[in-house]
Every structure is written in C-alpha cells, then in structure tokens.
Amino acid sequence: MLTSHELLGFMSPALALEILTYAFESDKPLYRSTLAAVAEARKLRPVFLERQPRVQRHAAMLTTLSRAGARNRHRQPHPHLPPQEVQRHAVRVPRRSGHSPQRGVVEDLPPSMEDAKLRAAIDVLLAKYPQEVVAVYLNAFNDMNQVEWPNLKSMLEADKRLQLGG
Helix, strand or coil, X not given: CCCHHHHHHHCCHHHHHHHHHHHHHHCHHXXXXXXXXXXXXXXXXXXXXXXXXXXXXXXXXHHHHCCHHHHCXXXXXXXXXXXXXXXXXXXXXXXXXXXXXXXXXXXXXXXXCXXXXXXXXXXXXXHHCXXXXXXXXXXXXXXXXXXXXXXXXXXXXXXXXXXXXX
16 A cells, blocks of 8 residues: 555656645645645745745756655654645545545445446546546555545555556
C-alpha cells in the first residue's frame, strides 16, 4: 500500500504539479501550510521559498514532500498540519480540481464492499477519468479512510491499471 509521500513520489511530475498549483490557486491555507512544512523540513525560513520563482519553489516543494523523511520531523512546522497531513491533503486535491471522481463527501462508508460492485465502480472511474488520477484517488481513499476494504487493497496491488510509476 502506498503512503501519501509515496503517492507524490510515484505520480507523474505533471499531476504532482497540478495538485500543488491547485492548492496555490484555490486553497491558500493548505498552500501556506505546505510551504511552511517544506521550509521546516529543509531548515529554511518560509520567506526564502516565497521569494523563489513559483516554478523553482514548486519543484523544491514537491521534491521535499515526496521524500519519506518529510513525514518524520522533530517539530511540527504548523501547529495544526504536520508534514504527513500536508501530504495527505495534497493527494486529495484531484477530487477537487476538476478530475473529481467524487462530488461531495461520504460520511458513512459501508464496512465492506462486494467485489463485483467495487470492480464495476473502478471500471466506471477508469472510463471517465485519466488512469493516473484514478490510481492516486483510490490509493488515497484507501489510505485515508477509517473503514478498510481488503478487496480494494488487493485490487490496488494487483490491477495494472491502478499502478503508479510504471
């Protein structure tokens, strides 16, 4: 199972940049928290990153966020959003940035999902959205929900259409 930082590391640079750009344009608190987390991980002041051209800043941010070490800093750079949470929020952005396989949020997930229904839902998503976006979304969905569907985990590991970085 891929963790949030692994998802960022395995997804294409274009999609990772799209996620960060979406946060920059549409979710300023997330972007500022991400910037602060990256600055802390790099032992810099946030203003140093802020003064860089956006292309250079975003490249540095994505490099830092995709590293496993960004998850385990001694201090939290933002009192409400440690680096691992920045990463978890970042992989949720495709749902909100026009690639959304889901509109809205489901509050109560069923404790299990039948294989046939899950396969059918995945097929619908793959027919409607880019493969990489679906793979990121489903990996993030599986990693971040309290309800665990073992069959989704198995499908993510076995279905070549849901693989990243290959």
